[in-house]
Amino acid sequence: MDHEEQVEHTSHSYSKYFLVWLGLLTLTAITVTVAGINLGDVTIAAALIIASIKSYLVLTVFMHLKTESKTFKVFVIAALFFIIISIVLLFSDYGSTTI
Amino acid sequence: MSNQEQTASAHVHRDDEGSRMGMWLFLFTELILFGGLFFVYSVYRYLHQQDFHVAAKSMNVFIGTANTLILLTSSLTIVLSIVAMQNRKKILSLLLQGITVIFGLLFLVNKYFEWSTEIGHGNYPGSPELLSQSSGHILFFGLYYVMTGLHGLHVIIGMVIIMFMIRFTMKDIITPDSYVKLEAAGLYWHLVDIIWIFLFPLFYLIT
Numbered sequence: 001m002d003h004e005e006q007v008e009h010t011s012h013s014y015s016k017y018f019l020v021w022l023g024l025l026t027l028t029a030i031t032v033t034v035a036g037i038n039l040g041d042v043t044i045a046a047a048l049i050i051a052s053i054k055s056y057l058v059l060t061v062f063m064h065l066k067t068e069s070k071t072f073k074v075f076v077i078a079a080l081f082f083i084i085i086s087i088v089l090l091f092s093d094y095g096s097t098t099i
Numbered sequence: 100m101s102n103q104e105q106t107a108s109a110h111v112h113r114d115d116e117g118s119r120m121g122m123w124l125f126l127f128t129e130l131i132l133f134g135g136l137f138f139v140y141s142v143y144r145y146l147h148q149q150d151f152h153v154a155a156k157s158m159n160v161f162i163g164t165a166n167t168l169i170l171l172t173s174s175l176t177i178v179l180s181i182v183a184m185q186n187r188k189k190i191l192s193l194l195l196q197g198i199t200v201i202f203g204l205l206f207l208v209n210k211y212f213e214w215s216t217e218i219g220h221g222n223y224p225g226s227p228e229l230l231s232q233s234s235g236h237i238l239f240f241g242l243y244y245v246m247t248g249l250h251g252l253h254v255i256i257g258m259v260i261i262m263f264m265i266r267f268t269m270k271d272i273i274t275p276d277s278y279v280k281l282e283a284a285g286l287y288w289h290l291v292d293i294i295w296i297f298l299f300p301l302f303y304l305i306t
Contacts, residue, residue, distance in 0.1 A: 012186050043304075047300035062174050064282075091141075
C-alpha cells in the first residue's frame, strides 16, 4: 500500500534520516558520558534504556516500521513481548535462588 | 502470480510487502539466536557481578565507541541508498551502498586490532592467563568472543549481501521501480546495527 504511494511521489527526502542519525550519535555520546559517572545500579538501567531508545529509532525510521502496515507492527510487538516473557521467567528463577 | 499472468500484462505482478514480511520473519529468528546469548550473558552477569565489573574495565571503550559510530553511520548510508534509488539516482545509490561496505570493513579492521590486543594480553579462550582468573572473568571473555564474534560474522555476511546488491543495481535487477531486494538487505544491516547497540554498553560501558 505504502509502496505504491512512494512510487507516485517524485522526490523523497533525505533529511529525516540525517536527523535520526544525529539523534543516534547524540544518544551514543550520552551513554558513553553517563557510563563514566559512577551511578551504581542505575548505570545498567540507564545504558539499557538509552540502547532501547536507539533501537526504537532504528526500527521505526531506518527499518521503515512506521510506514509499514499494521501486521508488521503486531509481529514486532509480539516478538518483543515473548522476549520480555522469557526475561521475566528467567529472572523469576535466578533472582529467587541463592547460588 | 503465474508466468502466464506476468507475460500477459506489461505490469509484473509482485508482492513487495510479502517480501519484506519474509525478511522480517527471518530477522525474528536472528533475534532468537542473539536473544539466547543475551539471556546467557544476563544470568552470568547476575551470578558474577563483581567479576564482570572488573573484566569489563579492560575493554577498550575508545574502539567500542568508534565502532558504534561507524555502524550507526553505515545504517544511515544504506537507508539513504534506498532513498536515492526511489529518487531514480542510480549512481548515488551505488555510491552509498559502496560506502556502507567500506564502513563494514572499517568496523572489522577495528575489531581485528581490538581482538589482537586482547589476545596479546593473554585474554583468549583457554589461555593460561585467563584460566588463572576467577570463573566470572573467564565467562565474561568467553561471552565477549562468542557474541562479538557472531556479530562480526553477521557484519561479514551483511557486507557480502550488500556487494550482491551493488552488482544487482549495476545490472538493473534492482531498479527505481523494483528495489525490494535492496530494502531487505537494508533491514538485515539495520538488525546487525541494533545488536551492536546492545552489545556495546553490555561489554564496554557497564563497568
